[in-house]
Structure formats: structure tokens, C-alpha cells
Amino acid sequence: MTPGGVIVVDGLYSLYWERVRELLDLQLFVDADHETCLARRIARDVRERGRSEASVREQYEQTVRPMCERYIRPTLRFADLVLRGEAPVDRNLATVLEHVGIDSCRKK
Secondary structure, three states: OOOOOOOOOOOOOOOOOOOHHHHOOEEEEOOOOOHHHHHHHHHHHHHHHOOOOHHHHHHHHHHHHHHHHHHHHHHHHHEEEEEEEEOOOOHHHHHHHOOOOOOOOOOO
């Protein structure tokens, strides 16, 4: 197998540091409203971590949301492309492929 020419860097702080941004050819930001983020966090933390919904809500409002607003959301301005986190994955993928000039309907 021949390796491809793509490396995906994923993480909340991927666009935070200028030096990292300089290394990236395409900078994506997946944005979702706070209601969606909270609902997903509640579902995950209750199911996978055994937490109560109330404790998840409290943590989200006390720390997660304020830190997101302070450190993560401002990095949206560095993105070449902003994707909606509520959109279906296949739609976001098609948007990315279109942006980089790849026909998403092309058969492999």
C-alpha cells in the first residue's frame, strides 16, 4: 500500500497555535450550537461515564461553555472552511471535497 499525501490533525486546539496553523494547507472548523453540543455531551457522559444529566449540565455551564467561548470559538476566524456540526457527515464531506476540487461522485 502506498501512503497518501494527507495528514489529518484533529483536536479542539488545532487552530489555536499559529505555528501549527502555518503547517496546515486546509484549516477546517466544525461548528455546532451550544444546545447541540450539550445534548451530545449529556448522551455520551450518561451512557459511557455513568454521570447524571444534572452533573453534565452543571459542568457544561460552569467550565465547558465558558472555555469554549474563550479559547475555541475565536479560532473559527482562522478556518478556511467552516462546517456545520449538525449537518450530515456525507454533506460535510462533499463540502470539503468540493472545496479542494475533488469530485465526490467519482468512482474509485
